Amino acid sequence: MLYGPGGGSAQPPLPPIRHQRPSAAIQNMYIISAGDALATTLSALYGKLLVVMGVAFPMAEVISTYIPPSFYEGFYLYLYIGSMVFLLYMYAALLRDRSRSAADTTVVAKSDTSSSQSESESCSSRTERSTTTTTHMPPHLAGKRLSLGFALTSRTHHYGSFYLRMGAVAFGIGSMIYSGLEFGQYWELERNTNCHNVLLALTPATRMAFIFIQMYFIFLNNEMKVYKHKIVARFGLMHMVGTNLSVWLNVLVQETKHEILTFYDPENKTIGISHRLAFQKAFASLATEVPPSHPAAAHLRVPRGLKGPHHIFECRRTNIMGSLVQDASPFLFPCTIEYSLICAAILYVMWKNISKYPSKNVAEAIAKARLLEGLAYKKSPHLYSVDCARAHKGLFFGILVLVLTIISLILFFVLISRKEYATLAVVEVNVCELALYAMTTFASLAGMVCVRNLKYDGNRNLELDNILLVGAQTGMFIYGTFTIIGGHFTIEKNTILILITALSSLVQTTCQTMFILDASRRSAKTPEQLRKKPGREIVTFLLVTNLAMWAINTLEKSRAESHPVQLHFYGLWAWTIITHVSMPLAIFYRFHSTVCLCEIWKRAYKMKPAYM
Numbered sequence: 303m304l305y306g307p308g309g310g311s312a313q314p315p316l317p318p319i320r321h322q323r324p325s326a327a328i329q330n331m332y333i334i335s336a337g338d339a340l341a342t343t344l345s346a347l348y349g350k351l352l353v354v355m356g357v358a359f360p361m362a363e364v365i366s367t368y369i370p371p372s373f374y375e376g377f378y379l380y381l382y383i384g385s386m387v388f389l390l391y392m393y394a395a396l397l398r399d400r401s402r403s404a405a406d407t408t409v410v411a412k413s414d415t416s417s418s419q420s421e422s423e424s425c426s427s428r429t430e431r432s433t434t435t436t437t438h439m440p441p442h443l444a445g446k447r448l449s450l451g452f453a454l455t456s457r458t459h460h461y462g463s464f465y466l467r468m469g470a471v472a473f474g475i476g477s478m479i480y481s482g483l484e485f486g487q488y489w490e491l492e493r494n495t496n497c498h499n500v501l502l503a504l505t506p507a508t509r510m511a512f513i514f515i516q517m518y519f520i521f522l523n524n525e526m527k528v529y530k531h532k533i534v535a536r537f538g539l540m541h542m543v544g545t546n547l548s549v550w551l552n553v554l555v556q557e558t559k560h561e562i563l564t565f566y567d568p569e570n571k572t573i574g575i576s577h578r579l580a581f582q583k584a585f586a587s588l589a590t591e592v593p594p595s596h597p598a599a600a601h602l603r604v605p606r607g608l609k610g611p612h613h614i615f616e617c618r619r620t621n622i623m624g625s626l627v628q629d630a631s632p633f634l635f636p637c638t639i640e641y642s643l644i645c646a647a648i649l650y651v652m653w654k655n656i657s658k659y660p661s662k663n664v665a666e667a668i669a670k671a672r673l674l675e676g677l678a679y680k681k682s683p684h685l686y687s688v689d690c691a692r693a694h695k696g697l698f699f700g701i702l703v704l705v706l707t708i709i710s711l712i713l714f715f716v717l718i719s720r721k722e723y724a725t726l727a728v729v730e731v732n733v734c735e736l737a738l739y740a741m742t743t744f745a746s747l748a749g750m751v752c753v754r755n756l757k758y759d760g761n762r763n764l765e766l767d768n769i770l771l772v773g774a775q776t777g778m779f780i781y782g783t784f785t786i787i788g789g790h791f792t793i794e795k796n797t798i799l800i801l802i803t804a805l806s807s808l809v810q811t812t813c814q815t816m817f818i819l820d821a822s823r824r825s826a827k828t829p830e831q832l833r834k835k836p837g838r839e840i841v842t843f844l845l846v847t848n849l850a851m852w853a854i855n856t857l858e859k860s861r862a863e864s865h866p867v868q869l870h871f872y873g874l875w876a877w878t879i880i881t882h883v884s885m886p887l888a889i890f891y892r893f894h895s896t897v898c899l900c901e902i903w904k905r906a907y908k909m910k911p912a913y914m
Contacts, residue, residue, distance in 0.1 A: 341533050345653070349540035352381070356548025360555040375501035378552070381545040382505075382512040388538030389515055395531060463767075465897045467521045470644045474517040476637025481506040481513065483627045483634070509549070513641070516542065520645055532656060539653040546646035550639050557635045558882040560628070562875060636856070639886035640893065644770070651766045696839035700846025703738065707850040710734035711857055718864065728866070731858060732803045738854075739806035742847050745840050746813040749821065752837030756824035756906065764822055767901075770894050771815060777887020778811045781859070784880050788871040797867055811891070814844065818898045825906050835907045845899040852892035859885055 359374035488503035710731060717727030782804045789801035821841070826832045858864055859881075869877045 338532065341536050342656075345536040345540040348537060349544040352541070352544030353547045353551075356544070356551045360552045364555060364559050375499075375505045378505050378548070379501070379508055381541070381548055382508040385512055385538075385542045385545050386515055388534070388541060389519055391534065392531070392538070463897060463901050465900050466644065466767075466770075466894070469893055469897060470520050470641060470648075471517055473637045473641035473644065474513050476634050477641045478510050478513050480627075480631070480634035480638055481510045483630060485510070487627060512545070516645055517641075520648055536653060536656055539649050539656070543646050543649045543653065546642040546649070550642040550646070553635050553638045553642075554882055554886075557631055558879050560631070561878050561882070564628070633856070636886040636889050640890040643774070643887075643890055647766060647770050647773070651769070696842030697846065700843045700850075703741065703847050704850045704853075707734060707738065707853060711853065714858060724866070729799060731854075732799045735854060736799070736803045736806055738847065738851060739803070739810040742844060742851075743806070743810045743813050745843055745847075746810070746817040749817050749837045749840040749844070750813075752840060753821050753824050753906070755836065756821075756831060757827035758820075759823050759825065762823050767822065767894075767898055768819065771818060771891070771898060774887050774891035774894055775811055775815055777884040777889075778807065778891055780880070781884035781888055782808045782811075784872070784884075785865075785868060788868045792867060792871050800867060814848075814895060817844075818895060818902070821902045821906060822898055826908065832907065838903065838907055841899055841903050841906075845896055845903065848892050848895045848899065852889060852896070855885060855889045855892060859888070 355377060359377055363369045363373065485503055485506040488500075488506075714727050714731040717723040717730065785804035786801060786808075789797055789804060821837070826835075865877070865881075868880075871877075872880065
């Protein structure tokens with residue numbers, strides 16, 4: 303353990319302060335009162351109620367034919383406006399606190415300005431500052447950090463790396479575009495009809511404002527440490543968690559409904575669904591045509607009334623803007639889901655850690671003690687150097703795999719559009735996926751062997767990254783498991799490859815997750831390891847190949863019609879629901895794996911003091 307000048311021995315009354323394991327004296331300062339516990343429980347129940355309502359409202363509209371379109375839009379307006387009011391309240395509290403300590407703020411602002419001049423990446427260093435440092439200053443010395451009326455304390459909580467928050471910004475932009483296109487649909491709806499509802503314009507516009515404000519909040523506020531407004535913060539953060547999960551579920555239900563309706567036949571008011579077909583016939587068409595008089599027609603048709611899906615389809619996906627939304631939604635709606643997932647996880651970790659912070663006076667006492675101990679300087683963590691040693695082989699081999707994957711996807715979309723080459727298209731893309739999964743599985747196993755001698759830090763706070771990685775992996779498991787079941791019961795000469803590919807996908811995600819969870823806690827401990835950088839080539843290779851697998855999931859697997867075998871085995875409704883539930887999570891798993899691998903690439907091969 304390394305300390306700054308004038309270490310723990312300079313102040314005899316205080317025990318040695320360690321970054322990874324706070325002393326017992328400091329741990330005892332975290333006291334949760336009965337009122338805090340009650341507020342935490344009530345806010346959790348409130349968040350659960352919001353999520354349940356977020357499931358019930360869109361599902362009820364789809365299931366019942368007697369519910370008018372968009373009857374629940376007021377609920378989402380309440381969610382969006384409530385979240386924005388909470389954020390504005392906290393910003394107002396911040397401004398009020400700043401005005402009371404303008405003199406001290408000016409002093410620290412000058413110090414921050416002088417230190418930031420030596421930073422090569424100013425935006426990155428601002429966001430990394432609160433994540434990597436153990437500096438803890440009094441609330442009135444918070445400087446220019448956006449703490450929203452919250453104070454620095456004796457422990458650092460990791461609320462997302464710079465790369466994760468950059469991903470949140472990217473997905474937030476896609477989500478805003480999606481909401482903007484939905485807003486544009488309103489102006490093409492026919493007036494004097496039930497479809498012309500002002501809420502259809504107001505809700506997407508409000509959602510755009512909410513996404514932007516929350517995106518700004520998530521990007522700049524890497525840590526929130528409450529020393530006042532605790533009750534408001536608990537309910538406000540849980541309200542925002544419920545809002546993000548409700549948006550996720552609503553978009554999921556709506557896009558699943560609209561993809562099913564693209565197969566809808568308005569003449570017969572039925573949807574043709576095939577339960578099981580031979581492999582070759584599966585590619586001839588996406589639905590089996592059965593004469594109405596045939597006995598099997600009762601099994602192959604899902605009757606829907608005129609007030610059901612056809613009415614909703616006319617309201618939402620018509621004319622120019624509606625067609626544009628229909629074409630762009632397969633690429634944009636996963637952005638909304640992934641953005642909501644990132645924000646919900648970050649806000650949940652913030653909410654969970656509210657009660658762990660000490661009072662304002664205790665925080666000031668700890669910060670002053672550390673200032674005396676010489677542990678308050680922050681310049682070293684902000685100096686970034688990009689060392690690409692021991693990474694070029696993995697980089698260029700990964701680029702080669704990425705290029706071949708893109709070529710394979712182009713061939714797939716060209717061949718799948720022609721009926722006579724549809725079988726070849728599926729075989730070609732499955733061979734590409736199988737080769738990719740095999741290479742990355744062996745790379746993950748080899749990486750675990752290479753990094754086994756690096757120092758393992760079991761106390762490193764990676765709660766947020768672990769939640770996102772393991773949670774998103776669920777999507778890979780769901781998709782792979784249903785594909786295996788469908789492949790097993792339709793085994794023919796050409797479907798065995800689909801079964802093997804799905805099994806390989808499960809093995810690959812398991813091995814890669816194990817490698818990431820282990821390597822993210824390791825770092826070099828000797829100069830020899832610092833020079834050789836064991837496993838860095840493999841980390842670089844996995845980083846690039848996960849981008850390739852992200853492209854496959856985004857462009858090819860996210861569309862239900864791209865997998866005729868599964869579509870005809872499960873039927874239109876079931877397979878579309880499976881795809882829309884699992885694929886956004888699978889896409890996010892590949893993205894977040896890349897984020898975690900970037901962190902490993904940057905941190906594991908540097909020797910730094912504990913406070914960095």
